Amino acid sequence: MVPLSWYLIVSALLFCIGVFGVLARRNAIAILMSIELMLNAVNLNLIALWRYNFPEYPTGLAFAVFVFVVAAAEAAVGLALIISIYRQRRHVVVEDMDLLKF
Amino acid sequence: MSHEFLNLLPVLMPVPPLIAFFLIVLFTNRVRWLSHTIAVLATVICVVFGVILLTEGWHMGSHDLAHHPVGESTLWLPIDGVSHWFKMGGMMDPLTMGMLFFVPIAIFCIVFYSIGYMGYGTSHVDKYYSRFFAFLSLFAAGMFTLVVADNLLLLFVGWEVMGLCSYLLIGFWYDKNYKDPNQITPRQAAVKAFITTRIGDVLMLLGIAYLYTQAGTLSFSEILRNEEMLHQLAAATVPGLGISVAGLIGLLLFAGTVGKSAQFPLHVWLPDAMEGPTPVSAMIHSAAMVSAGVYMVVRMFPLLSAGWHHNGPPTAPMVAMGLIGAFTALFASTIAVAQNDIKRVLAYSTIAQLGYMIAALGVGAFIAAAFHLVTHAFFKALLFLGSGSVIHGMEHGAHHTHDHDTDAQDMMNMGGLKSKMPWTFWTFLIGGMALSGLPLITAGFWSKDEILAESFTAMIHGEGGMGVLGAWVFILLAVSAALTAFYTMRQIGLTFIGKPRTKLAEHAHESTWTMILPLVILAIFAVAAGWLGIPDDFLGIEWGEINTFHHFVGAALIEHPAGVLFNWIPLLTSILVVGLGLYGGYLVYWQRPVEEGAPDPIVERLGPTHEVLKNKYYFDEFYDKYFIEPTKYVAAKIVYEWMDRKIIDGFLHAVGKGTEAVAHRFRQFDTIVINGGVDWLKDRFLDFAQAIRSFQTGKVQEYLWHSLIMAWAFAVLLVLVLSR
Amino acid sequence: MIYAVFVLFVLMILGGGIGVVTSRNIIRAAAALILSLFGVAGLYVLLEAGFMAAVQILVYIGAIAILIIFTVMMTQRATDPTRLMFNTQWQWSLAVAVVFLLLLVYTLNLVWPFTTSAETVASTGDVTFELGRALMDPEGFVLPFEVASILLLGAMVGALAVARERHDDEEE
Numbered sequence: 001m002v003p004l005s006w007y008l009i010v011s012a013l014l015f016c017i018g019v020f021g022v023l024a025r026r027n028a029i030a031i032l033m034s035i036e037l038m039l040n041a042v043n044l045n046l047i048a049l050w051r052y053n054f055p056e057y058p059t060g061l062a063f064a065v066f067v068f069v070v071a072a073a074e075a076a077v078g079l080a081l082i083i084s085i086y087r088q089r090r091h092v093v094v095e096d097m098d099l100l101k102f
Numbered sequence: 103m104s105h106e107f108l109n110l111l112p113v114l115m116p117v118p119p120l121i122a123f124f125l126i127v128l129f130t131n132r133v134r135w136l137s138h139t140i141a142v143l144a145t146v147i148c149v150v151f152g153v154i155l156l157t158e159g160w161h162m163g164s165h166d167l168a169h170h171p172v173g174e175s176t177l178w179l180p181i182d183g184v185s186h187w188f189k190m191g192g193m194m195d196p197l198t199m200g201m202l203f204f205v206p207i208a209i210f211c212i213v214f215y216s217i218g219y220m221g222y223g224t225s226h227v228d229k230y231y232s233r234f235f236a237f238l239s240l241f242a243a244g245m246f247t248l249v250v251a252d253n254l255l256l257l258f259v260g261w262e263v264m265g266l267c268s269y270l271l272i273g274f275w276y277d278k279n280y281k282d283p284n285q286i287t288p289r290q291a292a293v294k295a296f297i298t299t300r301i302g303d304v305l306m307l308l309g310i311a312y313l314y315t316q317a318g319t320l321s322f323s324e325i326l327r328n329e330e331m332l333h334q335l336a337a338a339t340v341p342g343l344g345i346s347v348a349g350l351i352g353l354l355l356f357a358g359t360v361g362k363s364a365q366f367p368l369h370v371w372l373p374d375a376m377e378g379p380t381p382v383s384a385m386i387h388s389a390a391m392v393s394a395g396v397y398m399v400v401r402m403f404p405l406l407s408a409g410w411h412h413n414g415p416p417t418a419p420m421v422a423m424g425l426i427g428a429f430t431a432l433f434a435s436t437i438a439v440a441q442n443d444i445k446r447v448l449a450y451s452t453i454a455q456l457g458y459m460i461a462a463l464g465v466g467a468f469i470a471a472a473f474h475l476v477t478h479a480f481f482k483a484l485l486f487l488g489s490g491s492v493i494h495g496m497e498h499g500a501h502h503t504h505d506h507d508t509d510a511q512d513m514m515n516m517g518g519l520k521s522k523m524p525w526t527f528w529t530f531l532i533g534g535m536a537l538s539g540l541p542l543i544t545a546g547f548w549s550k551d552e553i554l555a556e557s558f559t560a561m562i563h564g565e566g567g568m569g570v571l572g573a574w575v576f577i578l579l580a581v582s583a584a585l586t587a588f589y590t591m592r593q594i595g596l597t598f599i600g601k602p603r604t605k606l607a608e609h610a611h612e613s614t615w616t617m618i619l620p621l622v623i624l625a626i627f628a629v630a631a632g633w634l635g636i637p638d639d640f641l642g643i644e645w646g647e648i649n650t651f652h653h654f655v656g657a658a659l660i661e662h663p664a665g666v667l668f669n670w671i672p673l674l675t676s677i678l679v680v681g682l683g684l685y686g687g688y689l690v691y692w693q694r695p696v697e698e699g700a701p702d703p704i705v706e707r708l709g710p711t712h713e714v715l716k717n718k719y720y721f722d723e724f725y726d727k728y729f730i731e732p733t734k735y736v737a738a739k740i741v742y743e744w745m746d747r748k749i750i751d752g753f754l755h756a757v758g759k760g761t762e763a764v765a766h767r768f769r770q771f772d773t774i775v776i777n778g779g780v781d782w783l784k785d786r787f788l789d790f791a792q793a794i795r796s797f798q799t800g801k802v803q804e805y806l807w808h809s810l811i812m813a814w815a816f817a818v819l820l821v822l823v824l825s826r
Numbered sequence: 827m828i829y830a831v832f833v834l835f836v837l838m839i840l841g842g843g844i845g846v847v848t849s850r851n852i853i854r855a856a857a858a859l860i861l862s863l864f865g866v867a868g869l870y871v872l873l874e875a876g877f878m879a880a881v882q883i884l885v886y887i888g889a890i891a892i893l894i895i896f897t898v899m900m901t902q903r904a905t906d907p908t909r910l911m912f913n914t915q916w917q918w919s920l921a922v923a924v925v926f927l928l929l930l931v932y933t934l935n936l937v938w939p940f941t942t943s944a945e946t947v948a949s950t951g952d953v954t955f956e957l958g959r960a961l962m963d964p965e966g967f968v969l970p971f972e973v974a975s976i977l978l979l980g981a982m983v984g985a986l987a988v989a990r991e992r993h994d995d996e997e998e
C-alpha cells in the first residue's frame with residue numbers, strides 16, 4: 001500500500017489550499033466551497049489514519065460520518081445565510097460586510 | 103461650743119454671703135422676695151457668727167487671743183516640691199475682733215435697708231432688684247474674706263473681690279445716661295473707680311511679692327508677731343534707695359491703701375462713685391471698701407513701723423502716711439464745704455476721715471486709728487443711709503409733682519424736711535454730730551480726740567522727725583475738724599431746716615420702716631460705740647481700765663502700746679474747733695435759713711475760691727489732660743495703629759501672602775506636573791487604543807487571518823518545544 | 827499500480843482544489859469542487875472504506891455541491907459588480923497558507939517520515955457491518971448518532987428560518 005505519509009501530505013496540501021481560499025476569495029460562496037475543501041481534507045486524514053492504525057475498530061469511520069453530518073448542516077445554514085444577505089444587499093462580497101467595524 | 107467648730111468659724115464667715123450670691127445669681131433672680139430674704143439671711147448668719155466669735159474672744163481675754171488666735175488654716179500650695187507649703191486660712195485675733203464688731207452689723211443694716219431703697223413692694227421697684235442683692239452679698243463675702251484672712255495673700259484676694267464689686271455696684275444702673283456730656287455716667291464712674299484703685303493695687307502687689315521674697319512667708323502670725331523677722335526686715339536696706347526693706351514694703355503696701363481708701367492723689371474716684379445706689383455708697387464708703395484700706399495698714403502696722411519705738415523718729419512709711427493722711431483730711435474738707443449734692447458732701451467727708459485714720463498711723467497711734475475706723479463706720483453708714491432716705495423722699499415728691507428735671511439730690515432744692523421726715527432728721531442729726539465730734543455724747547468725739555491727743559504728744563515729745571510730723575498732723579487735723587463741723591451744719595441746715603425751697607421738698611414724706619430701722623440701729627451705735635474707748639485717765643482722773651477698746655485691741659501688737667497721758671490741750675483744741683465749726687454753720691444756715699431761689703450764702707463770702715473748691719481744685723481735669731489723654735493717644739496711635747495694624751497685622755498679611763504664593767506654586771506644580779502627567783498618560787492610552795482599533799475591521803476574513811497567525815505562532819512554539 | 831491510481835486521484839483532488847480557489851467564474855469553481863470531491867471518494871476506495879466513498883458521493887457531491895450551485899444561481903446578477911476575485915490581502919494569505927503548509931509537513935514528517943517504500947497493513951474485516959453496529963450500539967455511538975440527527979433537524983429549521991421569503995407585513 002501507499003505509505004501513510006503520502007495521504008497525510010495530500011490532506012495537508014488540500015487543507016492549505018482551502019485555507020488560502022477562505023482567506024483570499026471575495027465571494028462568500030467561494031469561501032464556503034473552500035471550507036468544504038478543508039473539511040474534506042480532515043476527513044481524508046481521519047480515514048487514512050484509521051486504515052493504517054486501527055482498521056479493526058469502526059471508531060475512525062464513525063468519526064468521519066459525524067464530520068459529514070456537521071459539514072452538511074453547516075453548508076446548509078451557511079448557504080441560507082448567504083441567500084438572506086443577497087436579498088438585502090444584492091451582492092455577496094464578504095469584504096464589504098463590515099458592520100461590526102469599530 | 104466645740105473647739106473645732108469655733109476654730110472653723112472665722113473661715114466660715116465669708117461663706118454665707120458667698121452662697122447667697124450664687125443662689126441669687128443662679129436660681130432666684132426672678133423672685134424678688136426670695137432674693138432679698140436670702141441676702142438678709144446670709145448677713146444675719148454672719149452677725150450670729152460674729153457674736154459667737156466675739157463672745158469667745160472676750161472669754162479668752164486679749165492676751166490669750168493674741169497668742170492663740172481662733173482659727174483654722176490648711177495647706178494650700180506646695181512650694182519647692184513638697185518640702186514647704188503655703189498655708190491659707192482664717193483667724194480671729196484682737197484686731198479682727200474690733201473689725202468683727204462693726205462689719206457684720208453694718209452690712210446687715212445696709213442689706214436690710216436696701217429692701218426699702220430698691221422699692222420692694224412699691225410701683226417703682228428697681229428693675230434689677232435681685233442683682234443688687236447678689237452683688238451686695240458678693241461684696242460682703244469679699245469683705246469678710248479680707249477681715250478674717252490670716253495671710254496677706256488671702257487678704258489681697260478679698261481686696262480684689264471688693265474692687266470688682268465696687269465696679270459692679272457703682273455701675274449698677276449701667277443704662278443711665280445724662281443730657282450733660284460732662285456729667286459722669288455710672289458706667290464711666292465704675293471704670294474710673296476700678297482703674298484708679300488698680301494703680302494702688304499694682305503697687306500693693308509688688309509690695310506683697312517683695313515681702314514674700316524677703317520673708318519667705320505671708321502669714322500674719324509669722325511676720326507681725328515675730329520680733330526677729332521684723333528686726334531683720336528693718337535692718338536690711340534696699341540697694342539703691344536709702345530706706346530699709348521693711349520701709350519699701352510698707353510704702354508699696356500703703357500705695358494700695360492710697361488707692362482703695364481714696365487718699366490724695368488717688369482720691370478722684372470716690373466722689374464719682376456716688377453714681378451708684380445709696381446703699382452701695384454706704385457699703386463702699388463706710389462699712390467695707392475704704393475701711394479695708396485702713397484695716398490693711400493697721401494690720402500691717404508692725405511691719406510699717408518696724409524699727410520705730412514710741413515717740414522715736416518715724417519710719418519711711420509712717421512719714422508717708424502722716425503727710426498724705428493729714429493733707430488729704432484738710433484738702434477734702436475744703437472741697438466738701440462747696441458741694442451741693444448731698445452725697446458728694448458725704449463722699450469728701452469720708453475721704454477726709456480716712457485721712458484722719460491714716461495720719462494717726464503716721465504718728466504711731468495704732469489703736470486710735472483702729473478705733474476711729476470702727477466709730478466712723480457706724481456714723482458714716484448712718485449718714486449715707488440717711489441721705490438715701492432723704493433722696494427717696496425727694497423723689498417721691500418728684501413723682502407727686504411730675505417734676506423729673508429738678509435734681510433730687512441737690513441740697514439747694516431741699517429745705518424744711520425736718521417736719522416732713524422726722525425720723526430721718528433725728529438720726530441724721532445724731533450721725534452728723536458724731537461726724538463733727540460733738541463732745542462726750544457721740545462716738546466720733548472719743549475717737550477723734552484720741553487721734554488729736556496722740557498727734558499732740560508726738561509733736562511735743564517726738565524725737566527725730568516725729569516732732570515735725572506730729573505738728574503737721576495735729577494742726578491740719580484740727581483745722582479739718584473745724585471745717586468738718588461747719589459743713590456738717592451746712593448740710594443739715596440746707597436739707598432739714600427752714601422752709602422747703604422747691605415743690606419736691608414740699609411733697610416729700612418719711613420713708614418705710616425697712617429703711618428707718620437700720621437708721622435707728624446705727625444711730626444707737628453712733629452714740630454708744632464711743633464709750634468703749636474712753637481713756638483710762640480722762641480729765642486727769644484715774645477711772646480704772648475703762649478703755650476697753652485700747653486694752654483689747656492693743657494686745658494684737660507684740661508690745662502692748664501704752665496709752666498717751668492725758669493732756670488738756672488736745673481736748674480743749676478739739677472742743678474749740680468743733681464749737682467754732684458748729685457755731686459758724688449754725689449762724690450761716692440755721693439762724694437765717696436759705697430762702698427759695700436764693701444762692702448759697704458762702705458763695706459771695708468766698709468769692710472766686712468757691713469756684714475752685716466746687717470744682718475740686720480741678721484735679722479731674724488735670725488728670726484727664728496729663729494722664730488720660732496721653733494714654734488714649736498712645737493706645738490709639740502707637741499701640742493700635744502702629745504696633746497692631748502695621749507690625750502685627752503686616753506680619754500676618756505677609757505670612758498670608760507668602761502662604762498664598764507657596765500655595766500658588768503648589769497649584770502650578772499640581773496642574774503642570776501631576777495633571778499634565780496624568781493627562782499625558784491618558785493621551786498615550788488613547789493613542790494605543792486608537793492603534794489597536796484598527797484590528798476591528800468588521801471583516802471576517804481578516805479575523806480569520808489573525809487567528810491563523812496566532813495558531814501558526816503557537817504551533818511553531820509547540821514544535822520547537824517538542825523537537826527538544 | 828496502486829501508486830498510479832493514487833497519483834491520479836491526488837491530481838484530481840489538488841487540481842480541483844486549486845480550481846476552486848482560483849476560478850473567477852463561480853460556476854467553474856463549483857465544477858472544480860465536484861472534481862475534487864470525486865478525487866477524495868476515489869481515495870476512500872483505495873483505503874478500502876467503500877461505504878465512505880459512497881456517502882461522499884451521495885452527500886457531498888449529490889447534496890452539498892448541488893446546493894452550492896443552486897445558491898450560485900440565486901445570487902448571481904447579470905452585471906456582477908465584482909470582477910475581482912481576491913480581496914485586498916490575498917498575498918498575505920498566500921504566504922500564511924504556504925508557511926502553514928510547510929509547518930504541517932514538517933510536523934508530520936517528525937511522526938510519519940516520508941518514505942517511498944510500500945507499507946503493509948492489517949486487513950479490515952467487515953467494515954460496514956461493524957460501523958452500522960457501532961452506530962446503533964448503546965455502548966457505541968448511538969448517542970452521538972441521535973444528537974447528530976437533532977443537529978440536522980436544527981440546521982434544517984434554521985436554514986429555513988433564515989432563508990425564507992419575507993412578506994411586507996411581517997417583521998424581520
